[in-house]
């Protein structure tokens with residue numbers, strides 16, 4: 212979708228006062244138009260483009276952004292309505308590919324400084340609860356983010372360290388753990404070749420093939436999946452990676468609900484609004500689990516795939532930069 216379309220869609224959102232569902236796929240080219248619009252666009256010109264219906268819906272946005280230094284993103288009115296209706300907002304954010312740009316080697320991933328400052332500011336707001344929910348091991352993701360007094364979930368929610376320092380460890384039998392260790396060794400010995408690498412996450416591991424030459428990937432993928440499935444584990448597809456998970460019936464969605472139950476009580480759905488943001492297949496579990504209660508955003512990774520991307524999320528974003536922009540809007544609104 213070109214820049215002109217992005218701009219016109221941004222304006223259309225304001226007129227309609229809301230978004231179509233993400234699955235309709237035609238609506239959410241978020242990152243082109245508004246990023247490239249004249250940064251000096253003023254409130255008067257926004258009003259005239261939006262039409263009368265938009266005035267109430269976007270008043271709060273404009274009040275808190277009196278400089279009007281950027282045009283409202285397409286999801287702006289929906290986000291503003293959601294935040295206003297909730298007494299508390301839980302930001303549940305994936306790390307890699309969501310807050311941190313994807314890199315060839317997971318150990319090289321960093322949280323950009325401006326994103327960290329934004330998270331810090333958000334976490335300090337009385338209305339905000341912040342949790343990072345990652346496929347990384349919990350200590351690893353905590354080291355990457357390095358913010359105190361927020362909640363971290365690692366290994367897709369198998370291990371959680373809450374903001375009050377209490378911990379949750381999903382029960383895993385000795386037998387399952389032993390099977391996982393043995394499988395990890397097997398995959399390392401047989402499949403760590405041609406640039407592929409295994410990331411050990413405890414009971415879970417990830418086989419990364421991003422650096423494997425394209426013509427060799429299919430054979431490796433098939434070999435790894437066969438090894439994982441042979442021991443009764445789940446082989447999940449991720450970005451240039453295969454995730455090995457024991458059959459625990461636990462995922463990011465269940466972890467999100469556990470975090471919400473613990474932090475806000477079982478009746479949190481009446482007053483607390485979870486906002487989930489993620490980029491990968493494993494994040495879909497959380498998007499599905501929060502449907503009807505929260506607002507979820509899927510990072511598709513590129514503007515090209517945006518329209519065709521199928522997701523349980525309410526809104527599709529193209530890039531990590533769009534996530535930063537979303538967080539900045541939340542910061543302005545709260």
Ligand SMILES: [Mg+2]
Nearest residue numbers: 305307308491
């Ligand atoms: Mg991710």
